[in-house]
Amino acid sequence: MINLTIDGKNVIAGKDMTVLDAARRAGISIPTLCHHPKLTSFGGCRLCLVEIEGIPRPVTSCTTLVGENMVVKTSTPHIVELRKTILELLLSDHPNDCMVCEKAGDCTLQDLAYYYGISENPYEGERRTYETRDGNPFIERDMEKCILCSRCVKVCDEVQGVGAIDFAYRGFQSKICPPFERDLDCEFCGQCVAVCPTGALTGKLWAHKGRQKNVNKVDTVCTYCGTGCNLTLHVKNNDIIRVDSAMSTWNEGWLCAKGRFGYSFVSSPDRLKTPLIKKRGKFKEVSWDEALDFTASKLKNIIKKHGADSVGGLSSARCTTEENYLFQKFIRAAVGTNNVDHCARL
Amino acid sequence: MAKETSIRVCMGPGGIASGGEEVLRAFGRELKKSNVKAALKKGCSMHHVGCMGLCARDVLVEVVLNGKTYTYQYVTPDMVSTIVSKHVVGGKPIKEWLVDDSYVNFIKKQTKVVLSDCGRINPESLDAYIAVGGYEATRSVLKSKTPEDTIEIIKESGLRGRGGAGFPTGRKWEFCRAVESDRKYIICNADEGDPGAFMDRALLEGNPHAVLEGMIIGAYAIGADSGYVYIRAEYPLAVERLRLALKHAKKKKLLGRNILGSGFNFDIKIKLGAGAFVCGESTALMYSIEGKRGMPRITPPRSTEAGLWGKPTVLNNVETLANIPYIIRNGANWFASFGKGKSKGTKVFALTGKIKNSGLIEVPMGISLRKIVYDIGGGIEEDKKLKAVQTGGPSGGCIPASMIDINVDYESLAKVGSIVGSGGMIVLDEDDCMVNVAKYFLQFTQSESCGKCVPCRVGTKRLLEIMERITSGRGKTSDLALLEKLGNDVKSASLCGLGQAAPNPILSTIKYFREEYEVHIAGRCPSKVCKELLTYSIIEELCKGCCACLRACSSGAITGEKKKPHRIDQSLCVKCGACFEVCKFKSVDRE
Numbered sequence: 001m002i003n004l005t006i007d008g009k010n011v012i013a014g015k016d017m018t019v020l021d022a023a024r025r026a027g028i029s030i031p032t033l034c035h036h037p038k039l040t041s042f043g044g045c046r047l048c049l050v051e052i053e054g055i056p057r058p059v060t061s062c063t064t065l066v067g068e069n070m071v072v073k074t075s076t077p078h079i080v081e082l083r084k085t086i087l088e089l090l091l092s093d094h095p096n097d098c099m100v101c102e103k104a105g106d107c108t109l110q111d112l113a114y115y116y117g118i119s120e121n122p123y124e125g126e127r128r129t130y131e132t133r134d135g136n137p138f139i140e141r142d143m144e145k146c147i148l149c150s151r152c153v154k155v156c157d158e159v160q161g162v163g164a165i166d167f168a169y170r171g172f173q174s175k176i177c178p179p180f181e182r183d184l185d186c187e188f189c190g191q192c193v194a195v196c197p198t199g200a201l202t203g204k205l206w207a208h209k210g211r212q213k214n215v216n217k218v219d220t221v222c223t224y225c226g227t228g229c230n231l232t233l234h235v236k237n238n239d240i241i242r243v244d245s246a247m248s249t250w251n252e253g254w255l256c257a258k259g260r261f262g263y264s265f266v267s268s269p270d271r272l273k274t275p276l277i278k279k280r281g282k283f284k285e286v287s288w289d290e291a292l293d294f295t296a297s298k299l300k301n302i303i304k305k306h307g308a309d310s311v312g313g314l315s316s317a318r319c320t321t322e323e324n325y326l327f328q329k330f331i332r333a334a335v336g337t338n339n340v341d342h343c344a345r346l
Numbered sequence: 347m348a349k350e351t352s353i354r355v356c357m358g359p360g361g362i363a364s365g366g367e368e369v370l371r372a373f374g375r376e377l378k379k380s381n382v383k384a385a386l387k388k389g390c391s392m393h394h395v396g397c398m399g400l401c402a403r404d405v406l407v408e409v410v411l412n413g414k415t416y417t418y419q420y421v422t423p424d425m426v427s428t429i430v431s432k433h434v435v436g437g438k439p440i441k442e443w444l445v446d447d448s449y450v451n452f453i454k455k456q457t458k459v460v461l462s463d464c465g466r467i468n469p470e471s472l473d474a475y476i477a478v479g480g481y482e483a484t485r486s487v488l489k490s491k492t493p494e495d496t497i498e499i500i501k502e503s504g505l506r507g508r509g510g511a512g513f514p515t516g517r518k519w520e521f522c523r524a525v526e527s528d529r530k531y532i533i534c535n536a537d538e539g540d541p542g543a544f545m546d547r548a549l550l551e552g553n554p555h556a557v558l559e560g561m562i563i564g565a566y567a568i569g570a571d572s573g574y575v576y577i578r579a580e581y582p583l584a585v586e587r588l589r590l591a592l593k594h595a596k597k598k599k600l601l602g603r604n605i606l607g608s609g610f611n612f613d614i615k616i617k618l619g620a621g622a623f624v625c626g627e628s629t630a631l632m633y634s635i636e637g638k639r640g641m642p643r644i645t646p647p648r649s650t651e652a653g654l655w656g657k658p659t660v661l662n663n664v665e666t667l668a669n670i671p672y673i674i675r676n677g678a679n680w681f682a683s684f685g686k687g688k689s690k691g692t693k694v695f696a697l698t699g700k701i702k703n704s705g706l707i708e709v710p711m712g713i714s715l716r717k718i719v720y721d722i723g724g725g726i727e728e729d730k731k732l733k734a735v736q737t738g739g740p741s742g743g744c745i746p747a748s749m750i751d752i753n754v755d756y757e758s759l760a761k762v763g764s765i766v767g768s769g770g771m772i773v774l775d776e777d778d779c780m781v782n783v784a785k786y787f788l789q790f791t792q793s794e795s796c797g798k799c800v801p802c803r804v805g806t807k808r809l810l811e812i813m814e815r816i817t818s819g820r821g822k823t824s825d826l827a828l829l830e831k832l833g834n835d836v837k838s839a840s841l842c843g844l845g846q847a848a849p850n851p852i853l854s855t856i857k858y859f860r861e862e863y864e865v866h867i868a869g870r871c872p873s874k875v876c877k878e879l880l881t882y883s884i885i886e887e888l889c890k891g892c893c894a895c896l897r898a899c900s901s902g903a904i905t906g907e908k909k910k911p912h913r914i915d916q917s918l919c920v921k922c923g924a925c926f927e928v929c930k931f932k933s934v935d936r937e
Contacts, residue, residue, distance in 0.1 A: 041644075044799045044800070044841065046800055046801055049839060057838060058839065078838075082835055082838055082839045085801070085831075085839070086800050086839060089800055089801065089804040092808065093804050093807075123808040125807065125811040126807070147800070148803070167797060167798075169797070170793065170794065171794065171795040171796075171803060171807070172803060172804065172806075172807040174803060
């Protein structure tokens with residue numbers, strides 16, 4: 001354990017903790033844009049600069065490990081001035097169209113501008129302009145709002161293992177883009193959208209469906225596969241308008257394309273809500289009891305006539321492990337055959 | 347000892363640019379002629395050498411005859427046959443083509459350590475390097491010194507990093523030596539990128555083996571078995587000579603397994619840089635070698651703990667490494683006898699700008715700037731007035747003429763807001779606009795920022811925009827304060843040395859030439875450099891109506907009849923200055 005002082009407060013921290021972690025755990029807030037607890041540190045936004053006694057220049061708290069008897073000051077007038085300048089610089093190259101921005105209300109840049117009271121900007125100048133071209137149905141990239149925090153690049157590489165995007169060009173012209181600036185053509189997991197601190201990356205399905213307030217957040221479990229990720233559905237007027245997942249869940253907030261964007265089936269008119277049995281060439285809605293009785297009698301007939309090995313069972317990856325276990329038990333013990341397999345093996 | 351006759355042709359960057367290859371070929375043709383061959387019974391060796399120093403007078407040719415060296419300046423191919431027939435064969439130097447006293451001064455006032463063999467030996471010959479004592483240091487270190495002894499010598503010598511930061515080399519080696527690891531690396535940083543700087547280039551082109559030898563000794567000291575030379579691809583000749591040097595060294599068992607039978611293994615690879623200035627920053631350079639985007643990372647961990655591929659790594663600059671064999675050969679005390687205070691040894695500078703003797707110089711640390719500019723540099727071109735000396739390239743600052751007696755060493759320059767840097771030294775005269783100079787350097791750093799951190803990526807852009815405003819007549823009185831505020835914030839908040847130093851040219855020029863900024867904001871460029879602040883008009887009393895300006899004007903801004911005063915329509919004038927240049931009667935006024 002390491003003892004240090006942050007803003008005059010005695011703090012005890014683990015020896016591998018950064019100053020930022022130690023401060024946040026002690027309830028001392030330090031602003032960040034590029035830092036993400038689940039990703040490796042970047043140190044590019046420079047907002048988490050702090051002063052440490054004995055070190056001549058400000059250092060980034062997200063990359064500095066705690067040290068015994070370290071004396072940290074997180075918000076001296078100089079540090080606050082530097083943070084304001086950094087925010088002014090970021091906002092000088094930003095559309096500042098919060099009124100129509102999808103991210104308003106959930107935007108870290110907006111929060112920080114509010115907190116530090118950035119209104120007039122002495123550094124107004126040239127802004128980067130981009131053509132929006134992506135044809136994909138999932139991810140909206142408004143790169144003029146990109147602050148190059150690299151969180152999208154890191155999540156794509158470090159968590160997803162895909163590396164669909166990276167930095168290109170230098171200096172003010174730097175941008176995050178797919179190789180050769182082509183259209184985004186990845187697996188559209190949307191992890192980048194989840195970690196983006198501004199409105200640069202948003203879900204196309206979510207556009208103009210509703211702000212963060214007045215939504216009913218419903219926690220549920222994804223039904224797409226046996227992994228069982230925790231989802232938070234943003235529901236408005238009984239419609240799902242957005243899906244995300246909290247970092248505190250066992251899936252650490254990470255989701256795939258299906259879990260994040262594949263929710264339109266929930267309110268689809270084509271969705272099956274009761275079992276169907278085909279009678280005289282036409283499907284008819286029936287009760288579960290009737291459907292199960294019907295299936296059981298048909299199975300029994302087949303086994304009687306052709307033997308148990310004439311039956312085979314194929315289970316689905318959408319089932320949980322427990323459901324899959326029960327299914328193979330049923331095929332083996334109740335039906336009496338080893339003809340059982342799972343779609344994930346195909 | 348038989349006095350050898352030999353001819354050396356400067357084929358450094360300046361020599362080649364001035365036609366050194368043609369001169370060399372001309373000598374080759376001349377020496378092959380039968381009458382010349384017959385006359386030169388003992389024969390005459392001819393070879394090209396690296397930078398001789400005084401690039402302004404290239405092509406320089408040295409003729410060594412009867413133990414005396416004669417230097418010819420501004421040699422062209424058509425002078426060659428005369429030099430050969432009259433001097434090499436006839437023994438009579440052609441006095442009017444020889445260098446004058448100022449060249450003698452230029453050479454005499456310098457102290458050459460690291461450049462002592464550069465410009466003298468054939469850089470493409472290992473034997474030539476060995477003949478002047480090359481690889482003796484390697485031999486003595488491998489045979490009779492422990493790595494710790496070696497580090498101690500370098501520490502005692504007081505050698506500090508010549509790439510700009512000035513970190514003590516011996517201590518860096520010691521840190522790396524102390525870290526336990528299965529693998530360590532030594533890297534030579536040859537990604538010289540400052541505008542106007544060519545020290546490393548000249549060294550690599552003029553004496554590549556000295557750099558390799560420095561790396562071998564360094565590797566032995568820290569316990570590395572592989573090394574990289576990270577060299578910019580824009581230096582094709584340096585790359586070629588380095589490759590050749592590597593080949594020769596491997597053949598002689600000076601590199602590879604069991605070097606000189608000592609059991610020490612070490613090999614060097616060349617990695618070409620693709621032209622990013624920021625890749626001269628140590629962590630970005632290592633990422634670049636690893637095949638990643640060249641972006642600096644935050645330290646710690648220091649490279650000596652976790653550098654290339656996560657292994658302990660020492661990164662030294664070309665000049666630092668080239669100093670090593672000379673220190674080992676001559677001893678730490680000898681090296682430390684040059685220089686002043688905490689800045690020991692010598693430093694190579696690329697002296698350029700409005701100076702008579704522009705070229706490559708080597709001086710003891712702590713020499714006064716006056717001696718460099720006036721004794722070695724020969725003073726300002728056309729004997730104009732010195733205004734400032736810019737040192738340290740885009741990361742450095744401007745030293746005003748009033749501080750000409752300042753000592754050139756790490757501490758003294760830092761005190762006045764500049765740096766020694768890698769060794770760029772640009773002399774500015776009364777015609778130079780300091781605002782424009784600062785803008786130029788900022789343009790460079792701004793476009794070379796890697797884009798990682800906000801203060802550098804956006805901050806330098808905004809600084810440049812303010813500078814552009816000031817130099818184009820749109821400056822506001824509040825801009826000066828804004829420049830200082832933003833400049834200081836960018837310095838404090840940026841991640842790496844590039845951003846932390848980028849505002850230096852602005853801040854130092856504001857400090858020493860504040861009134862020049864104020865005059866610009868008021869709408870005038872006193873040096874008449876900033877185009878958009880100039881107004882061209884015709885002084886009617888002086889105009890003869892010759893129509894020369896009218897014909898020269900490409901934008902149709904000038905009207906007037908023959909033999910009557912002409913006029914310039916300001917709304918059409920693009921301020922190209924053609925009328926000013928062409929007028930024989932000084933009737934075009936530029937204000």
